[in-house]
Amino acid sequence: MSEPAHHTPFPSAGNISDAEREDLRRHGILISSLEELYGWGRSNSIWPLQFGLACCAIEMIAAATARFDIARFGAEIFRPSPRQADLMIVSGTVTKKMAPQVVRLWNQMPEPKYCIAMGACAISGGPFKQGYNVLKGIDRFIPVDIYIPGCPPRPEALLHGLTQLQDKIRAERISGPQAARHLQPDAASEFPVPDFGAHDLQPPSNPNLFTAPVLPRKA
Amino acid sequence: MHDEFHGDLLEVSMGPQHPSTHGVFRMVVTLDGEQIVKLKPVFGYLHRNHEKIAESTSYLGSMPYTDRLDYLCSMSTNWAYALAVEKLSGQAVPDRAQYLRIIMAELTRLVNHSCLVGFLFNDLGTSFTPLLYAFREREKILDLFESLSGSRMMCNYQRFGGCRVDPSPEWLAAARTLVEGFPRFLDEYETMLTGNEIMLARTQGVGRLDPAHAVNAGITGPVLRASGVGYDLRKVDGYGFYPRFDFRVPLGEHGDTYDRYMMRILEMRESVKILQQAFRDLPAGPVMDPKAKLRGFRPKAGEAYGRLEGPKGELGFYLISDGSPNPWRYRVRPPSLINLTLLEEMCLGHTIADAVVILGSIDIVLGEVDR
Amino acid sequence: METPEQIRDRLLARFPAAKVELVTNPGTAAEHSLLLDAAHARDIALFLRDDPALRLDYCSNVTGVDWPEKKTAVSAPKTAVPTLVERVDPNALPGTPAPASALGSTRSTPANDSGNYLEAVYHLYSMALKHGPVIIRLRTGNRTDRVTLPSLTPVWRAADFQEREIFDLYGIVFAGHPDLRRLLMWDEFQDHPMRRDYVAPDDFEWEPTPHGDVHERAKGHYPTTEGLKG
Structure with missing residues (x-):
């Protein structure tokens, strides 16, 4: 399969250009690639983990209720068990006491799996960043696909984040060097769970995933 | 315990990730079959x-x-x-602000109690339906x-x-329109829930709490x-302008899960009455005391404990000032945490499925439990 | 309801050996409190709960307060090593003697004395008679090794989780508490983070805030910030 020159959410099928494909589609002939079909199917049936941490979880529930109706995007099946879930929405402050549990849940989820960091706390610690028991961003321990800022983000923002994730899933390749993470045999799927130390988590972050940003300082 | 009818005790750790623990609450439950013989909550x-x-x-x-506490x-x-x-x-508070505060607090009570009932029924296994009604109003x-x-x-x-x-x-x-329409929602809600046979069977006589304890x-x-x-701070302390309002404090009889459910429904009806009076009597005037100082605020040294009747119970703040712009000690008295003190006693002898319902009827929010 | 002075006089008449002092509150709230000595605290608490005129059957709020020595209290915390409390046997005798300086009859707010103790403050109300609050305080001998206070959980069950929280965050050991474990932090944790001289493990990036002492702390954490003027 040749590599398409452009990076639209729908990679073109084979050597047929998008214009030709549209032309055929108008005549009632659908041409698709396995890659496209695979991404289309996966992106429209994301099952999130029913996993609420703090304030943002209430907005996550609100996104599932009638007014916002996350079911329109095929993601209404909240699974209480990580074994059945595709998407972990880290909705709220991750404390140091909770962080090992979050990593463990992530490890229990089968591939392909995705992570949304919902809200300022999950991204960076947010307003509670100074806290001694607050993890300064869940991306210190697990890889995050989509960040949704806000405190808390509105349900619409969560829906927007979900559609962004759908675009990301649809753009994933089946093979080649740019293949999706779950199709690369060497890519890490499980991450080390931190231990409770005497003063802090051990280690305080996963060095393979996270390095502290270099801060610009005035001379 | 080790005879032919009793096997070993089973220790189950419910939470912190559990669909019915209302957040990241954890209970370590020791079970004899399905019966709870020991329950230790884990916080933090x-x-x-x-x-x-x-x-x-x-x-x-x-x-x-x-805001982010509860x-x-x-x-x-x-x-x-x-x-x-x-x-x-x-600091003094103008009259109009006092009324507005009561309006906001009672609207909040409506949000909290209707959502709580929805969550409680989720725990009973209704799978989201009452919650959809509650969130519509919310x-x-x-x-x-x-x-x-x-x-x-x-x-x-x-x-x-x-x-x-x-x-x-x-x-x-x-x-005002919303408040006038709210009793209709309550009637609809109650028609759906209150007489439900499964609900009666699962809640009456479950999780009794006796008044002395x-x-x-x-x-x-x-x-x-x-x-x-009968201990409602709106009546006992009479903070704000609550003494000016005519409302009743509903009381239960049995202290079981069913009574706790009914308390919420009855309190919502009383809140509607308070709101109607507040809209009727709302005076004109400023909403801020012109002498109030917000930035660079330095209260003189001393301490104060202020409390009010939150939707979950007595919510108090204890502040110690040393005269600086920051409080020396800032303490939240969290009703959710202290209401869990007797969780084990309430659950003993019941099945593990009832523990979930009893916890749901206590109404906790983890942001406040753990702060 | 009786004034705190009247309650103090009644307590002194009832418990001649006890030391009960009035701690005045200079603020507008003017809620004065009673400082009890640890040795008699349990008996006095029982008396307050069961006395027919008071009937303080409801312990609303239990707070830990840290009062480091005055000189460290006024300046911002430096990058000191966190003070660790050696665990005291919870079954040891309840009752550390009050410091000698605390033996006056009436004293002002704790902010004005020399400090160097931990304090537990109990707000008591009566649900039966609907009055309150009566505020009682207990103080430890110092902040390092004499940190045992008698637990009032046997008197008011409401103090159960709150005393555990104070044990966790301040390191006051409540003798006679039925289940004294850390409440919020994990069991392996060794510090008492609500103490004023606790330094959090340095793992958050510096970011500008308008608060002066955050700046000060940031400077302590990052030795190479000479240019940091805010």
């Missing part, structure tokens, strides 16, 4: 160091953090903090909060010496009143 999974952060933040700077009821948490600071500094009230304060959940509306913005006549008219354990709010103890 949402310990966000609110009190420590507040010690290095200005008095005003802590106000947004109070994130379903930010308006009444705001008020509790403002009440404590006003007590600390002797969205209407949240729209009001948003148009007034700028945020759906984190309103940050109260200030020391009044309220931040004055609602427009249109806002008041919309709020409840008082000694510091249980407050609807959970206490379901056991028949």
Whole structure:
């Protein structure tokens, strides 16, 4: 399969250009690639983990209720068990006491799996960043696909984040060097769970995933 | 325990990730078959160091953090903090602001209780349906909060010496319409839920709490009143302008889960009455005391404990000032945490499925339990 | 309800050996409190709960307060090593003697004395008679090794989780508490983070805030910030 020159959410099928494909589609002939079909199917049936941490979880529930109706995007099946879930929405402050549990849940989820960091706390610690028991961003321990800022983000923002994730899933390749993470045999799927130390988590972050940003300082 | 009918005891760790623990609460339950013989709650999974952060933040700077304590009821948490600071500094509050505070607090009570009932029925296995009704009403009230304060959940509306913005006549008219329509929602809700046979079988006589133990354990709010103890700070302390209002405090008889459910329904009906009176009597005038100082606020040295009747129970703030811009000690008295003191006693002898329902009827929010 | 002075006089008449002092509150709230000595605290608490005129059957709020020595209390915390409390046997005798300086009859607010103790503050109300609050305080001998206070959980069950929280965050050991474990932090944790001299493990990036002491702390954490003027 040749590599398409452009990076639209729908990679073109084979050597047929998008214009030709549209032309055929108008005549009632659908041409698709396995890659496209695979991404289309996966992106429209994301099952999130029913996993609420703090304030943002209430907005996550609100996104599932009638007014916002996350079911329109095929993601209404909240699974209480990580074994059945595709998407972990880290909705709220991750404390140091909770962080090992979050990593463990992530490890229990089968591939392909995705992570949304919902809200300022999950991204960076947010307003509670100074806290001694607050993890300064869940991306210190697990890889995050989509960040949704806000405190808390509105349900619409969560829906927007979900559609962004759908675009990301649809753009994933089946093979080649740019293949999706779950199709690369060497890519890490499980991450080390931190231990409770005497003063802090051990280690305080996963060095393979996270390095502290270099801060610009005035001379 | 080890005879032919009893096997080994089984220890189950429920949570911190569990669909029915209302967040990241954890219970370590010891089971004999399905029966609970021991239950130890484990806290701290949402310990966000609110009190420590507040010690290095200005008095005003802590106000947004109070929103995130009990994130379903930010308006009444705001008020509790403002009440404590006003007590600390002797700050007066204009009449119109007092009425607005009561309006916001009672609207919050409606949000909290209707959602709680929805969550309680989720725990009973109704799979989301009552919650959809509750969230429909919640969205209407949240729209009001948003148009007034700028945020759906984190309103940050109260200030020391009044309220931040004055609602427009249109806002008041919309709020009034909502309150007039609320009893219809309650009737619909009750038709669906109150007489339900499964609900009666699962809640009556389950999780009894006797009044003497409840008082000694510091249980407050609807959970206490379901056991028949008439202690409502709106009546006892008469903070704000509550003494001007005509309302009743419903009391339960049995102290079981069913009574705790009914407390919420009856309190919502009383809240509607309070709201109607508040809209009727709302005076004109400023919403902030012109002498109130927000920035560079330094109360003189001393301490104060301010408390009010939050939707979950007695919510108190204990502040010690040393005369500096930051409080020396900032303490939240969390009703959710203290109401859990007797969880084990309430659950003993019941099945594990009942423990979930009993926990749901206590009404906790983890942001407040762990702070 | 009786004034705190009247309650103090009644307590002194009832418990001649006890030391009960009035701690005045200079703030507008003017809620004065009673400082009890640890040895008699349990008996006095029982008396307050069961006395027919008071009937303080409801312990609303239990707070820990840290009062380091005055000189460290006024300046911002330096990058000191966190003070660790050696665990004291919870079954040891309840009752550390009050410091000699605390033996006056009436004293002002704790902010004005020399400090160097931990304090537990109990707000008591009566649900039966609907009055309150009566505020009682207990103080430890110092902040390092004499940190045992008698637990009032046997008197008011409401103090159960709150005393555990104080044990966790301040390191006061409540003798006679039925289940004294850390409440919020994990069991392996060794510090008492609500103490004023606790330094959090340095793992958050510096970011500008308008708060002066955050700046000060940031400077302590980052030795190479000479240019940091805020």
